[in-house]
Amino acid sequence: MIIADSQREGKEKRTITEWVQEESAVVVQTILQRLSPAVRQAMTTLDAIETGTQILTQSIGRQITEALMVSPVPDAVGVCRECGAPLRQVALHRSRHITGIFGDYDWARPYMVCPQGHGSEAPQDRVLKLGPGQVSPKLAAIITRLAIDVPFDQVPDMLEQTLRLKVDGEMVRRVTEKVGSWAESQEQAAIEDAQCGNTSVPTAPGPSTLLMALDGAMVHTKRWRDGHQGWHEGKVGVCARFEPKSLGPLAPEEEPCLSSAEVNYCVGFEPQADFLPRLYAHALQMGLDDPSCRHLVLIGDGAHWIWEESAAHLQVAGKTWVEILDFYHASQHIWAVAKAVWPQDDALQYAWVDDVLHRLRHEGGEILDEVWKALPPLPAAAQEQVVREQAYFAYHHHRLQYPQYRAQGFPIGSGIIESACKVVLKQRESGSGMRWTESGAQSIATLRAIHRSGRWQEFWNEDPWSQLVPLSRRIAA
Numbered sequence: 001m002i003i004a005d006s007q008r009e010g011k012e013k014r015t016i017t018e019w020v021q022e023e024s025a026v027v028v029q030t031i032l033q034r035l036s037p038a039v040r041q042a043m044t045t046l047d048a049i050e051t052g053t054q055i056l057t058q059s060i061g062r063q064i065t066e067a068l069m070v071s072p073v074p075d076a077v078g079v080c081r082e083c084g085a086p087l088r089q090v091a092l093h094r095s096r097h098i099t100g101i102f103g104d105y106d107w108a109r110p111y112m113v114c115p116q117g118h119g120s121e122a123p124q125d126r127v128l129k130l131g132p133g134q135v136s137p138k139l140a141a142i143i144t145r146l147a148i149d150v151p152f153d154q155v156p157d158m159l160e161q162t163l164r165l166k167v168d169g170e171m172v173r174r175v176t177e178k179v180g181s182w183a184e185s186q187e188q189a190a191i192e193d194a195q196c197g198n199t200s201v202p203t204a205p206g207p208s209t210l211l212m213a214l215d216g217a218m219v220h221t222k223r224w225r226d227g228h229q230g231w232h233e234g235k236v237g238v239c240a241r242f243e244p245k246s247l248g249p250l251a252p253e254e255e256p257c258l259s260s261a262e263v264n265y266c267v268g269f270e271p272q273a274d275f276l277p278r279l280y281a282h283a284l285q286m287g288l289d290d291p292s293c294r295h296l297v298l299i300g301d302g303a304h305w306i307w308e309e310s311a312a313h314l315q316v317a318g319k320t321w322v323e324i325l326d327f328y329h330a331s332q333h334i335w336a337v338a339k340a341v342w343p344q345d346d347a348l349q350y351a352w353v354d355d356v357l358h359r360l361r362h363e364g365g366e367i368l369d370e371v372w373k374a375l376p377p378l379p380a381a382a383q384e385q386v387v388r389e390q391a392y393f394a395y396h397h398h399r400l401q402y403p404q405y406r407a408q409g410f411p412i413g414s415g416i417i418e419s420a421c422k423v424v425l426k427q428r429e430s431g432s433g434m435r436w437t438e439s440g441a442q443s444i445a446t447l448r449a450i451h452r453s454g455r456w457q458e459f460w461n462e463d464p465w466s467q468l469v470p471l472s473r474r475i476a477a
Contacts, residue, residue, distance in 0.1 A: 031056070039052070054164065055164070058102050058103060058163075058164060059102075061101070061102035062100075062102040062103045062104075062105065065100060065102055065105055066105050066106070066107055069105065069107050069124075069128060070107055070109070078112065078123050080114035080116065080118050080119075081118075081121075082114070082118040082119075083114065083116050083118055085114060085115055085116050086115075087112035087113060087114060087115075087121075087123065088112060088113055088114075088115050089110055089111070089112050090111055090112060090113050090120070091110065091111040092110055093108035093109070093110075094108060094109065094110070094111035094122060095107070095108045096108075096109065096122070096125070097134055098130065098134055098135070098136050099134055099135055099136065099139060099165065099167065100135075100136035100138060100139050101136065101138050101139050101142065101163055101165070103164075103165065105136075109122050109124040109125070110122065110123070110124065129463055129465070129466035130465075130466065131465035131466045131467075131468050132178065132465075132468050133171075133174070133175070135171070135175055135465075137463065137465040137466060139165070140175050140179065140465040141460055141465070142159070142163075143155060143159070143167070143172050143175050143176060144175060144176045144179045144180075144447065145451075145456070146158055146159075146172075147172050147173070147175075147176040147444075148176065148428065148444055148447045148448050148451060149428065151431065151434075152169045152170075152172045152173040152176070153169035153172075155167070155169065155172045156168055156169055156172065173440075176443070176444065176447070177439075177440050177443045177444070178468055179443075179447065179464050179465065179468075180440075180442070180443025180444055180446055180447045181439065181443050182464045182467055182468055183443070183446045183447055183450060183459065183464065184442055184443060184446045186462075187266075187278070187281075187446055190281050190285075191277050191278055191280075191281045193281075194277065194280055194281035194284050195277055195280075199284045199289070205290070205291075205292035206241050206262075206287050206290060206292055206293060207241045207242050207243040207261075207262075207292075207293070208243060208244070208292065208293060208294045208295055209241070209242055209243065209244050209293070209294070209295040209296075209297060209409075209410070210239060210240070210241050210283065210286055210287060210288060210293050210295070210296050210297070211238075211239070211240040211241075211242065211261070211297045211299065211410075211411065211416070212237070212238070212239050212240075212279065212283055212296070212297065212298050212299075212310075212314060213237070213238045213298070213299045213300060213414055213416055213417035213420075214235060214236065214237045214238070214275070214279060214300055214306060214310070214417065215235075215236055215300065215301060215414065215417045215418065215420075215421055216233040216234060216235045216236060216421070217233070217234055217236060217421040217422070217425045217426045217430070218231040218232065218233055218234075218430070219231070219232060219233075219234050219269075219425065219426075219429045219430055219434075219436060219441050220232075220430075220434060220435050220436065221269065221435075221436045221437065221438045221441050222435075222436070222437050222438060223269075223438050224437070224438045224439060229435075232269060232438070233269075234267055234268070234269050234425050234429070234441065234445060235267070235268050235269070235270075235272065235275040236265070236266070236267050236417065236420050236421045236424060236425055237265070237266045237267075237268075237275070237278065237279035237282060237417075238263060238264070238265055238416050238417050238420045239263070239264045239266075239279070239282050239283050239285075239286040240261040240262065240263045240264075240286075240416060241261060241262045241286050241287055241293070242261035242262075244295070244408055244409025244410055245409045246406070246407050246408060246409045262286070263416070263452075263453065263454075264282050264285060264286050264453045265282075265420055265424050265448075265449040265452050265453050266278050266279060266281075266282045266449050267424060267425055267442075267445035267446065267448070267449050268442070268445075269438050269441060269442050269445075272305045272309070273305075273309060276309055276310060276313040276314075277313065279310075279313070279314070280313045280314060283314055288314070288316060289316065293319065294319055294320060295319065295320045295322065295408075295410075296314065296315065296316065296319050296320065296321050296322065297322045297324065297410050298310055298311075298314065298321075298322070298323050298324070299323075299324040299325075299326055299411065299412075299413075299414050299417070300324075300325070300326060300414065300417070301325075301326050301329040301414065302325065302329055302333075302392060302395075302396065304395075307323060307399075311323075322405070322408075322410060323398070323399045324399055324405055324410065324411075324412055325396045325399035325400060326412070326413055326414035327360075327361065327402065327412045327413050328413055328414065329414070330360065330393075330396075330400065331353070331357050333389050333392050333393065334353055334356050334357060334360070334389075335349075335353055336385065336389050337375075337385070337386055337389045338352050338353045340378070340381075340382040340385035340386055340389075341375055341376065341378060341382060341386065343382075356371055359371075360400065360402060361402050361403075361406075361412075362402075362403055363403060364400055364401050364402055364403050364404065365393065365396075365397050365399075365400025365401065365402075368390075368393055368397075368400075372386075372390055420452075423452065424445070424448050424449055424452050425445055425448070428444060428445075428448060429441055429444060429445065
């Protein structure tokens with residue numbers, strides 16, 4: 001059915017395109033013939049020509065759109081969505097105002113009620129897939145795409161400069177957050193399906209390795225659970241499917257290239273334990289259960305919850321499970337030891353850290369016992385700091401096999417997740433003076449994750465704006 005629908009949609013688009021190509025030549029010639037000498041004389045610069053043409057096409061587009069919007073309503077939609085009873089007409093012409101990409105549309109359509117008391121609606125709105133409010137689906141898509149990249153109050157100026165449309169920042173916020181809330185509801189449904197085992201395995205084989213990483217970034221929000229307002233963590237997950245290429249144990253200090261990897265992002269403001277089911281759902285989308293995916297690699301920082309809970313959610317029988325402590329985070333703790341041991345000697349710190357990190361990268365965590373034994377006697381405060389760092393590396397000892405990881409072509413740095421925290425979340429939600437409700441922050445983050453994962457068009461093919469129409473409406477008094 002999906003294939004058939006897709007083929008039919010493609011045929012309809014080609015039909016519309018062919019018609020436009022045929023008719024536009026006739027329309028253009030007619031317009032050029034009717035241009036008065038005064039208008040021609042005024043359109044001497046390219047800017048004047050483009051401005052005049054834009055005004056013309058906007059006016060024509062608005063008139064054609066309004067004319068096509070009043071087409072007859074098919075009988076099949078004149079029934080109640082809930083009980084299927086034929087709707088009873090209460091008004092032959094009830095007006096509605098819509099702002100679209102060509103400007104403002106005003107038209108009147110029949111208005112009906114369910115005789116069983118399930119509410120009222122205008123069936124023509126359903127045919128046109130209008131969605132809520134006074135914004136057309138196409139304009140809602142444009143607004144949303146702009147608003148996930150720039151602050152809401154910047155979008156009106158962009159629309160006025162490009163489409164000659166006047167909207168306000170508050171409307172931009174409402175539209176974007178409504179679309180984002182629907183996107184998040186779909187995300188939650190996918191998480192529930194994943195938890196219940198209602199998933200499908202990709203039919204085509206893919207790369208042999210699935211890399212998973214998670215981290216967090218702080219956003220100023222008002223938390224819905226307890227009303228607390230302040231900096232709260234948005235957890236970010238990345239799933240990347242790739243084919244590893246070994247660098248070899250003696251290769252230069254570089255990372256495997258993941259630029260060609262298929263990447264899927266997710267963001268959640270829920271508690272840590274509740275975020276892992278979200279990451280699991282995205283891992284399934286990327287082929288966690290795919291037989292051709294043989295290696296599962298988890299990379300992260302030192303946070304215990306990542307390691308202690310992720311395996312239970314993400315590990316799959318029959319697949320190689322690899323945990324890697326991000327090398328950069330490991331290096332920060334090596335530096336902490338150096339500063340505790342030689343607090344006044346920067347040169348000695350640099351020399352010692354450089355040697356230890358080189359050996360750690362090329363020989364693995366086994367060298368650390370030797371490194372600790374070679375440390376000089378320390379005062380009590382410094383010794384306490386060193387003991388804490390030794391305990392850190394003891395906890396992660398099996399995640400420090402960097403030569404083996406490099407030989408297998410696995411990354412040892414968490415650059416992919418650090419970049420995701422910045423690009424997917426912080427760039428949009430951590431600007432100066434920004435304050436969010438948690439639901440608003442989640443809505444925007446979910447939309448940005450969809451876009452950065454390359455699923456934006458697929459998402460809009462589901463008609464999210466029209467999906468926001470209530471199943472029933474209260475009868476106006």
